Amino acid sequence: MLKIVKRRARHIAACSGAAVAMVLGAPLLAAAAPSQDSVPVEPYATVISQSGVNERQYPSTDSSVLGILSYYDQVGLRCKVRAQDIVGDDVWYLLRDEQAWISARYVVQTGAVPYCKDAQPNGFTSSPQAADAKG
Numbered sequence: 001m002l003k004i005v006k007r008r009a010r011h012i013a014a015c016s017g018a019a020v021a022m023v024l025g026a027p028l029l030a031a032a033a034p035s036q037d038s039v040p041v042e043p044y045a046t047v048i049s050q051s052g053v054n055e056r057q058y059p060s061t062d063s064s065v066l067g068i069l070s071y072y073d074q075v076g077l078r079c080k081v082r083a084q085d086i087v088g089d090d091v092w093y094l095l096r097d098e099q100a101w102i103s104a105r106y107v108v109q110t111g112a113v114p115y116c117k118d119a120q121p122n123g124f125t126s127s128p129q130a131a132d133a134k135g
Helices: 002-024 028-033 128-132
Strands: 044-047 053-056 067-068 074-086 089-095 099-104 108-109
Touching: 053 108
Parallel strands: none
Antiparallel strands: 044 074, 044 108, 053 067, 053 099, 074 089, 089 099
């Protein structure tokens, strides 16, 4: 819910700025344009499922739901794995800014996403516990 509120606030601010620019003159229109900060750096995914997509603890529908991305949300991707098949698609993406997974079945990817085995290690994957873990 918080993600939706932030996006709506940015949209309202952008629309308000454009309306002011139209009243005051065209030179202000460029200054009122929304910033590129709202689009994540590649690679990223855009949700195409109208009902949204669950953010999962692991790349499986058996794992806990950590959050929900809404229709047309954009989110940065760190890497991908092949895991549980969801309606013919077995690719799952690990999000860049949080330890959560989404199914590729419900998103469109932009940019090249490396497999997790080829991605830069983080503190979790390079820990002694991860080296001894099975499965």
